[in-house]
Amino acid sequence: MKMVVAVVRAERLTAVLEALFQSAVRGLTISHVQGHGGETEHVETYRGTTVKMGLSDKVRLEIGVSDPFVEPTVAAILSSARTGAVGDGKVFVMPVERVYRIRTGERDEAAVTPVRELDERPEPLTV
């Protein structure tokens, strides 16, 4: 299992989500973050105060996936988040020690494999 963490342009989020869903990647978390990725700072002026904004709005996606899904996930993000300009973001792939699905108590590969039937019965908790 891997944790794929991607930081992308906020305005590319919809495109990234579409690409991920098309690659059958389900189960993700997003958060709105601010960051600096080497892009030119834009200048803002409020009356006499001029500032350079060193942080831009980004979206961070966290996606826990089983090993066969790592490459499709990364490929989907790379193709959908890219504009070609500096500031498109990063994708990090990180090892994961353990994963639990809270609803069933399943762990590891089973916990990050999407369920087909929503009404399947929870297995006994064996943590």
Place this chain on the structure above:
Amino acid sequence: MVGSDIAWMLVSTALVLLMTPALGFFYTGLVRSKNSLNTLMMSVASVGVVGLAWAFLGYSLAFGTGQTTGGFEHALLRGVGLEAKGTIPHLLFMAFQGTFAIITAALISGAIVERMRFGAYLGFITAWTLLVYAPVAHWVWGGGWLGALGALDFAGGTVVHITAGTAACVAAIVLGPRKDYARQALLPHSVPLTVLGAGLLWFGWFGFNGGSALAANEQAVLAFVNTMFAPAATLTVWTAIDLARTGKATAVGIATAIVVGLVAITPAAGYVSPISALVIGAIAAVPSYLGVLWRARTRLDDSLDVVAAHGVGGMVGALLTGVLAQQSWGSPADGLLFGNPAQFAIQALAVAVTIAFTAVGTAGILLAARLVAPIRAAALDEGVGLDVSQHGEEAYGRGEGAVLVLPGRRTPSAAAVFTPALEPQGEQS
């Protein structure tokens, strides 16, 4: 001159001017937060550039003497002083009419939000006021041929709303849709601002319609009361359609309905009975509601539905004026329902001519402008949002990551600012 008339017209002028920032808030609540200042400024900036254009030339073209347009005799407000025009000073009449030109130009901006270069927009509405608005105002109100023909337009259904709605449609086509249009949901970022804007528009509209009597008289009272009742009917019918269609009444729907009702009663306000005003308001809800639904299924990115609200609403109002006008309520002519079917034909002709002229004029201005400079913002700027890319400001900034730029001092780049711990402190100057 009559003191009470002057007092009412002074108040009315201020009320109509308030409508333009109110429109800005109505519009800005409907766009994404990254474009909210740009959208607000499109309305407010009209007070500046169109106000100037009106004083320099616009008033003369609209209300000077002449066949197709007014002449240049009032350019730079020459001959516009404190002498009487009707029962009020000429200067006050000019200012009152100026507030109409300002809001009409601002109305168009709803069709082109989130993608137009701001400088190009300012040039466009200035040229549009002089080349499109002023001639139509002259035809209907300034002694021109539509007025002479007997076309009824009490407060600007044709002059203001049909011109704005038509121009909005043409501008949206020439400019093209937003890059995300029909690809992702483009949702309002602050519905309360929109409802607040609609409320302030309604308040200002009492001056728009009530003031169009140009006096503190019985006709002003009729227009005032009709301005209260027509949107009430539109709001009720709109909400009922909402409930019947989806089971839920919506706040954006109510705000839209208020504007549609106000638009529809505008040409009729001083000419129809209060019950007719209720009828006009109620009927107007239906085509505009359908227009909003239909537009969303097309590639026409009239982003804030100026065509459905002002174009369709204005047409319904202008035509129903020809049906419901009554001489017993002060109209110069009766309508179709009161034994004068010719009036309906005159209204239809005025509507058709105004649409045709406005469409050609607006397309001409925008296509010519496109030859001189790009009128659209760059795609990357559109993605970042026009507030930052066009104005260098944020509506809801948190101030995080802002590095102060001090005049005359070299500004550190972000990289230097964010790695202070790596540099030895206090050893260098």
